[in-house]
Amino acid sequence: MNPKSPRTYSRPVPGFAQYDLDVRATAETGLVEFIDLSVDLTGFTAAELAATGMVKAHFEELQLTLGVSLLAAFLKSGLNAAALMESPVFGPLARNVIRMWYLGQWKRLPDEWLGKIAQTFSEEARKGFDEFGRNSDRVISSSAYRHGLAWAAIGAHAPATGSPGFASWARPPT
Amino acid sequence: MSEESPTAKRHYDVVIVGGGVAGAVVAKVLAESAYRDHKSISLLILEAGTGAGLSAAGHESYLENYFRASIKTPNAPYPDSANARAPEDIPKLKPPWDRYYRQVGELPFGSNNTRALGGTTLHWMGIALRMMPNDFAMKQKYSTGEDWPIGYTDLNPYYEMAEWELGVSADRSDQLLIPRLSKADFRENYEFPMAGIPRSHLDTVLETAIGSDFEYELAGSRYPVRLVPLPQARNSMPRAEAIDPRNYLHESRRPKVYRPYGAPEDPTTGPGQRCQGFASCIPICPSRAKYTALKTIQQLRDMNRLSGISVEIVTRAVATDLQADDSGRITHVNYLRYEDEDLPCAMRHRISARRFVLAASAIENAKLLLASRNDQFPSGLANRSDCVGRYLMDHPFVLAWGRMPSGAVMGTFRGPGATCDLPIRDGAFREAHAAFRTDVSNWGWGLPDGAPGMDVERMIEPDPFRQSYDGKPQAKLLQSTALYGKELRSQLRSDVQRQITLGFLMEQLPEHGNRVTIDDGWKDQLGVHQPVIEYDISKYTRAGIAEAYRFSKAFFNKVGAEDFTDHEGLIGQKIEYEGKKFKYIGAGHIMGTHRMGSRADESVVNDYQRSWDHENLYVTGCGSMPTAGTSNPTLTAVALAIRSAEQIFRNLDLARL
Numbered sequence: 001m002n003p004k005s006p007r008t009y010s011r012p013v014p015g016f017a018q019y020d021l022d023v024r025a026t027a028e029t030g031l032v033e034f035i036d037l038s039v040d041l042t043g044f045t046a047a048e049l050a051a052t053g054m055v056k057a058h059f060e061e062l063q064l065t066l067g068v069s070l071l072a073a074f075l076k077s078g079l080n081a082a083a084l085m086e087s088p089v090f091g092p093l094a095r096n097v098i099r100m101w102y103l104g105q106w107k108r109l110p111d112e113w114l115g116k117i118a119q120t121f122s123e124e125a126r127k128g129f130d131e132f133g134r135n136s137d138r139v140i141s142s143s144a145y146r147h148g149l150a151w152a153a154i155g156a157h158a159p160a161t162g163s164p165g166f167a168s169w170a171r172p173p174t
Numbered sequence: 175m176s177e178e179s180p181t182a183k184r185h186y187d188v189v190i191v192g193g194g195v196a197g198a199v200v201a202k203v204l205a206e207s208a209y210r211d212h213k214s215i216s217l218l219i220l221e222a223g224t225g226a227g228l229s230a231a232g233h234e235s236y237l238e239n240y241f242r243a244s245i246k247t248p249n250a251p252y253p254d255s256a257n258a259r260a261p262e263d264i265p266k267l268k269p270p271w272d273r274y275y276r277q278v279g280e281l282p283f284g285s286n287n288t289r290a291l292g293g294t295t296l297h298w299m300g301i302a303l304r305m306m307p308n309d310f311a312m313k314q315k316y317s318t319g320e321d322w323p324i325g326y327t328d329l330n331p332y333y334e335m336a337e338w339e340l341g342v343s344a345d346r347s348d349q350l351l352i353p354r355l356s357k358a359d360f361r362e363n364y365e366f367p368m369a370g371i372p373r374s375h376l377d378t379v380l381e382t383a384i385g386s387d388f389e390y391e392l393a394g395s396r397y398p399v400r401l402v403p404l405p406q407a408r409n410s411m412p413r414a415e416a417i418d419p420r421n422y423l424h425e426s427r428r429p430k431v432y433r434p435y436g437a438p439e440d441p442t443t444g445p446g447q448r449c450q451g452f453a454s455c456i457p458i459c460p461s462r463a464k465y466t467a468l469k470t471i472q473q474l475r476d477m478n479r480l481s482g483i484s485v486e487i488v489t490r491a492v493a494t495d496l497q498a499d500d501s502g503r504i505t506h507v508n509y510l511r512y513e514d515e516d517l518p519c520a521m522r523h524r525i526s527a528r529r530f531v532l533a534a535s536a537i538e539n540a541k542l543l544l545a546s547r548n549d550q551f552p553s554g555l556a557n558r559s560d561c562v563g564r565y566l567m568d569h570p571f572v573l574a575w576g577r578m579p580s581g582a583v584m585g586t587f588r589g590p591g592a593t594c595d596l597p598i599r600d601g602a603f604r605e606a607h608a609a610f611r612t613d614v615s616n617w618g619w620g621l622p623d624g625a626p627g628m629d630v631e632r633m634i635e636p637d638p639f640r641q642s643y644d645g646k647p648q649a650k651l652l653q654s655t656a657l658y659g660k661e662l663r664s665q666l667r668s669d670v671q672r673q674i675t676l677g678f679l680m681e682q683l684p685e686h687g688n689r690v691t692i693d694d695g696w697k698d699q700l701g702v703h704q705p706v707i708e709y710d711i712s713k714y715t716r717a718g719i720a721e722a723y724r725f726s727k728a729f730f731n732k733v734g735a736e737d738f739t740d741h742e743g744l745i746g747q748k749i750e751y752e753g754k755k756f757k758y759i760g761a762g763h764i765m766g767t768h769r770m771g772s773r774a775d776e777s778v779v780n781d782y783q784r785s786w787d788h789e790n791l792y793v794t795g796c797g798s799m800p801t802a803g804t805s806n807p808t809l810t811a812v813a814l815a816i817r818s819a820e821q822i823f824r825n826l827d828l829a830r831l
Contacts, residue, residue: 169589
């Protein structure tokens, strides 16, 4: 993937000043909707999601991967979680939101889907999509892995990230 | 500083090639013995990989690599160096070749090692089992395989020392539950240094389900089926009354009470003092409660404070060949030292020593001996028997997985990977087929099926393999509609809590044709040979695999689990036996390439791991094992290393201080 960025940097790094400003400027474009949708898709409460410390990071990740416009269309579609999961256009995005929360992973949105998107949205509405080459199969970050909710759901922690203490495994799980 | 520079010295008492567990333990026994006897000694360890793991920052970088790896394979935390490649985690039989092995046999050899200071103990599980007494006498007892030149009784005192050197947590009374081990196989007053690792909740649930009367029949004999706690090189509670058997330690250095050794940079305090339940032993223990050879390496570095003791450890030093004089005595080892892991640039060095110890892994040892060929030794050093590289063995690892009844809560994905096994490891059935050791996994379907990620995939996308997965879905696990929200959360929990996996470590016999060779057309960027491997799995082992699956069905039936084993599943290499298809993966137990024996014409080393052909050359590690048994081999390699080091020290006339 060859990112064609109009900006002066090719890959934003968290903590990089220009990147932080960029996110602040667009924070109004759906963070609240993102939290609501995350609650509906993951089955974890807003408080549980907030406790992971990952809300903003995941939101920013979506912005960087999808672009602000496409993300806004997704978050403000007016569809509920059930309809989003079944939607040919938004379903793959809803599943990736679950993946990022549950597994800390992103799954590449396939070419077939890209074709569908090109038919549904104007070029303007797709502006910024995959600008930084982030649409690939990958672990999003070590903290995304660490806070993967799949582990919390099963009463464990992501391997190598939690130390419940000596002999904790001898007791039934919480 | 964690990385050490090239040495200024050019001559040593002993040079050791390989900074893994065998080399580190040989060095430690030599250094401690010298100190005990008030003698001076100079040792050099050459390690081909880097030494990042010794520092807290390096350990942190290993962890970060692990977190970010999409597939969390055994070598995922440990970066590859183009100047000291490690084999890939998933073997390739065809081009594009594995970056390191070239496989030319019928089947892919599935096991790899780690090339870094600490060696493969960086990613090992930490299971520290002794071999069964009959494993040393397969030919005599079962007319198959090979006999060792030494038996269990010879090795028993060295097993004790090895258990103290690695820090093994186990209860002797538990070990006596293994069928065909008896009280006489342990010294009466012997105690492991630390109490056994507590068994998991999963073990407790299964133990109840198994009941007390479950027996399994093999070749006409009935064997009790019960969960037996595994001895583990992982810190637990020290035993106040246990007496240190390591006679190579000077009295002043033999602690009255065993002290667990934690993180190398902070061994006596901190979380490494006790297993914390990080549940990631393979490939990395964050707390460092699990033994790695880095602990012994750090102890060796600390020994430089003692008068007369000099231990140098040089990393990024790839040994290329040994040189011998006309009498066959080894005079030098040549090595290449690189600075940058990726640049094809290295300095050549030459070191002389009185004794040479190869401890670079079964594959590297064989490779190095073969690559040292010259006019006098045209088939390589130590190879008059033509056995170098041959009799390569592994424990082909096959998996069976099942689902406990609805509502079961096993406590999956907590604690060490396995805390108990189901040992039916010896008996007359070994005349007909391989024995197997059955680990009971605490990590659900993590290994066979990629749980819990794959469970999530199946739930959120009912046909997840449609576009981008190579494997085929397990039809009976697919949902009809996608799950999300609270339903997803609760379904994931209830499904994963029901998962159990049995892992069978299959015995493999020494076969003449299973071998490591070298080829001048297969070298790395420094011009160093890379291994060429021929490998197959014989009928003896395949028949054992079929038996293992028959056992898994009886076991699942007994505990009320539904069998979900899927031989078309995601990982492994396909093999067939009598029309049935199975899959295996490597266990990481690379054995047999420089076998020991009682005759120079059919083995590479004698029972002290000394080359028959070169009186000052020792070849150590799992490669010396004539048969594989079913025990994870590291403890045996360490016991052999201690025994060899004792012998080296005895015959090394060192100056008195």
